[in-house]
Amino acid sequence: MADSEIFDVIIIGGSYAGLSAAMTLGRALRNVLIIDSGAPCNRQTPHSHNFITQDGETPAAIAKNAKAQVLAYDTVTFHQDIAVSGEKTSHGFLIRTDSGKAFTARKLIFATGIKDIMPEMNGFAECWGISILHCPYCHGYEVKNEITGILANGDTAYHYARLIINWTKHLTLFTNGRSTLTQEQTDKLAANHIQIIENDIAELTHESGYLKEIVFNDKTRFRLKALYSRPAIEQHCPIPGQLGCELNEQGLLQVDMFQKTTVEGIYACGDNASPLRAVSHAVATGNIAGGMLNNAMTEEAF
Template sequence: MEAQDFKVIVVGGSYSGLSAAMTLGRSLRKTLVIDSAKPCNHFTPHSHNFLTQDGMTPQQIAKIAKEQVEKYASVTFISDEAIKAERLENTFIIETKSGQVYKTAKLVFSTGIKDIMPDIKGFVECWGKSVIHCPYCHGYEYRDQKTAIWVNEENAFHLAPLIRNLTQKVTVLTNGAVRFTTEERSKFNKNGIRIEEGKIAELEHSNGQLRTILFQDARKESFDALYTQLPFEQHCGIPSALGCEYTDKGYLKTDMFFKTTVEGVYACGDNTSPFRAVSNAVANGNFAGATINRELASEQF
């Protein structure tokens, strides 16, 4: 099968991918967006802290964005999944799950990450609704409410002050023996934050709204919200197969222009940064698209 030729292929058609595609479309670059419709935030009912779109659903934002990008004739969308890539000199060959083959000079991965959920009853149903990861995305909606932070490591001192700013009803859940130092425990106490060591057995909820946390010793405590930051894995393994390097936290390593460590390969969005916000993904994609267009223009000049 003869490969269809594009200047740029964007793998992943959520916010960062759509933003990159818009920039490239407006720059008249023949661009293909391959999207398997698996966005990171599909659990979340509403998106916040993004100007002009505050309170919209993620699906509404993505729908509007795609409709706007589709107006640019140089951008093509396909609903498919990229499963393999290889580099032949200055060209990348991409194969998809449906058996299609494409080639391109520049390759963008905006493929996001996949959260690894704990095996706790009720967790998945609450994730993105009342079990949340970001005080900027969700914290305002749970201001002044009884809130738990599930953490037992140094990251607690990143989250705790931000959440304590939104509510004084804060409890740290360690889900087992405390690993904080005496000084750290003293700091929590000073700020009126209680530490609960019980192991979590179940999240009791109503349609995803947390009501009660049940501990393994049969104790219960009511909470309105629970913050936690989950381990994750990359949604797409192709960058690794191409030789792209990752950070020690598991994110794709990029420079300030969203170039990976492999020439001609770029990455943007949640697969590159712990700052998981729609606004950040859009900004990343815009910048990545501009970087690619500048490089293509320089090569042609």
């Protein structure tokens, strides 16, 4: 693979969304390069669910199988590295990597995901994706009817409570400080027998990522099996910003229904452009991005 080669498309991010886009483009006879660091955000999640044909499989196994299928197409090349910068050129786009390589493509797809900003709470990061969960559709069935908590406040807490009570009635809300719920929301939670605990949290005890107790600053404890939370996020990759791609109010890349960003020639798919963080959704948006980008390229060339 020569650095001087001009690819039709460079896909930055080679997890579910990126591989899905690569398969679509590779089958459309596009010369595609995938650049991926090999560190997906769900790497410590034990099982993936709610993805037909793959339900209960490990994320790593799904990705390994997908990568093997995609790289069976000689139109797709995989380069393990970290893309660190990008710039517009007369040919399209130039991407530089951490190892010092430079690659050029006519078009770009960012499938770079997002970075979860873990709260400064002992035990949180170790449990994230194992027993601290973000999505009941992905993981709720496995902890149904268990003693479950929500670590959130305000509207986010209220949304989670209304949703998760469908999976368990043993539900407690932990606001980790003074509640910011409205009186109407508080009354509604009480009517549904959801307790609000405002005590400050000192730490989360666990065994290999599986929660045991919430320990509060006043030394009291609360035993539970699962905890739903939605940490703050930021874009995992700075390059879309360098190239002028706009973010929406959620901090996600702004895309249209065809996964086009606000910069001509750049598409985005997966978690970096959608709040629906699920493997199935990443695969779907990757498929859309690949197909719509190929369609745009055929229109340009015709």
